[in-house]
Amino acid sequence: MRVIGLMSGTSHDAIDAGAVDLTLEDDCLRLTPLGVISRAYDEGLRAALTAALPPASTTLADVCVLDTRIGRAFAEAATEADRELCDGRAELIASHGQTVYHWVADGQVHGTLQIGQPAWIAEATGLPVVADFRPRDVAAGGQGAPLVSLVDQLWLRGRPGTPVALNLGGIANITAPDGTAFDTGPANALIDAAVRELTPQGRTQGLAYDRDGAIAARGTVDGDLLARLLAEPYYALPAPKTTGKELFHAAYLRAALAQHRSSAPVAPEDVVATLTRLTAVTVADALRSVGATEVVASGGGIRNPTLLAMLRAELGAGVPVRGSDALGLAPAAKEAYAFAVLGFLTAHGLPGTAPASTGARHASVLGSLTPGRAGLRLPGAADGVRAPTRLVVDGH
Structure with missing residues (x-):
């Protein structure tokens, strides 16, 4: 399956779009990197995002505008990655979005918010989008981070x-x-x-x-x-x-x-x-x-x-x-590739968390799905698929 992972981290300066080809062979998940593109937020959007982040105050109107503008920026990056890296043959988008708040009190995470409305990505690409990865782990008592720990293991x-x-x-x-x-x-x-x-x-x-x-x-x-x-x-x-x-x-x-x-x-x-x-x-x-x-x-x-x-x-x-x-994983692309893997796991109905890493009560299938033009169909969904126990990068 060709998957594009979209990631913008806590530096909130750019969107990384990493494309991979993933094949599940028994207990081995084989990853072939197809490349990465990185697109900086335009100066106005980055300034607006910076101005809204804690400890600054903001309004729901500002959040709505940022959710839309960041969603459109992610959609542009996904469209370009599909065209330039996948020859227009991507099957799934996995979007981390942009973290704007992580609600932590007394060592416990009570909520987390990533914005960048996935409907814009699905509309622009026609592909199903898995987004909102972190809240499910938080709901299960976990920290919601670092989610890439399962991929790293x-x-x-x-x-x-x-x-x-x-x-x-x-x-x-x-x-x-x-x-x-x-x-x-x-x-x-x-x-x-x-x-x-x-x-x-x-x-x-x-x-x-x-x-x-x-x-x-x-x-x-x-x-x-x-x-x-x-x-x-x-x-x-x-x-x-x-x-x-x-x-x-x-x-x-x-x-x-x-x-x-x-x-x-x-x-x-x-x-x-x-x-x-x-x-x-x-x-x-x-x-x-x-x-x-x-x-x-x-x-x-x-x-x-x-x-x-x-x-x-x-x-x-x-x-x-x-x-x-x-x-085998370019440092600038590794997080985007990791979320592509998490999206792949979700598409196959497989857990994407390691409870030992996040402190959750149990492993969870992550994310929320925004359907593509073909409707509510996941390209990898199948019964009896086993969770991988190792990840192999082609050539390494």
């Missing part, structure tokens, strides 16, 4: 030692072979906020991230500020746990800097260096907690050589950190 199964999948998006998350999975804290979220708000490049030139880790490389880590940031209670919570920009946002950073006691203000490049070290330390702590012997990394953060150097230094030479492309 299938993919890394059989590798020696303790291989751990790491995603460095706005928020960082890990998945261990035993199913332990959780958000470790910020990956790029606070770094991006510092670049936008504190650096000349961000304020005057619109730079939204630390390109190639250049700003952090020029800075010096402020030990006192780092210690203050590491005192965040989230890091001490037990797994499973999830977080997002509801906690780690620009106002959080401004408050930390305002509380920081120093003989002089911290230079912008030193703030960026300190936040980069914060990500490296908290990720390394999480990886050590699950006994990682190998790290397979994906997400935008792996394009930051300063962050990767700090992470490798924290872990030591005995724990290699390699990109997911070494195992």
Whole structure:
């Protein structure tokens, strides 16, 4: 089955559309990557989305407009991916949508909201769309994240030692072979906020991230500020746990800097260096907690050589950190590919969660279906299909 996975993460800067060909052979799910396209949100849409995200207030009118505009943007990306990557022969769209709120209180997730109305995707492509993946796991008592943990476990199964999948998006998350999975804290979220708000490049030139880790490389880590940031209670919570920009946002950073006691203000490049070290330390702590012997990394953060150097230094030479492309999945496409797999599982009536990863009471078939032009027909639905126990990427 040819499936297109659509994903926009916590950095909310672009839509990734990853196309795959998936074949279920007994207990083995075989994945052939067909490619990925990435389309940035237009500046007006991204600005409107940023303005509506916590801790800002918004209106239902704003949510409605964003749901429609993001749905249309996802539809354009899906249409292009079908044409350019699938020769117009895609059979299913799996859309994660754009997370705008994850309702967490006292360590429990009570609700989650992803927008990007799937009806626009179904109308534009004519294909059935599986969307709203996270709420079913939340309804079953789970964290609703990280949902890709099931795919990571299938993919890394059989590798020696303790291989751990790491995603460095706005928020960082890990998945261990035993199913332990959780958000470790910020990956790029606070770094991006510092670049936008504190650096000349961000304020005057619109730079939204630390390109190639250049700003952090020029800075010096402020030990006192780092210690203050590491005192965040989230890091001490037990797994499973999830977080997002509801906690780690620009106002959080401004408050930390305002509380920081120093003989002089911290230079912008030193703030960026300190936040980069914060990500490296908290990720390394999480990886050590699950006994990682190998790290397979994906997400935008792996394009930051300063962050990767700090992470490798924290872990030591005995724990290699390699990109997911070494195992056949392009780092920029891996999350989109993973949601394509989850959509495939839903189309076959198979669970898409690992309760050990999310803390749910049971595994669930995920998502809600928006029919395509052919009506309420799922291309993979069949009785007696067995859930896969491993994922093999062609050529690896």
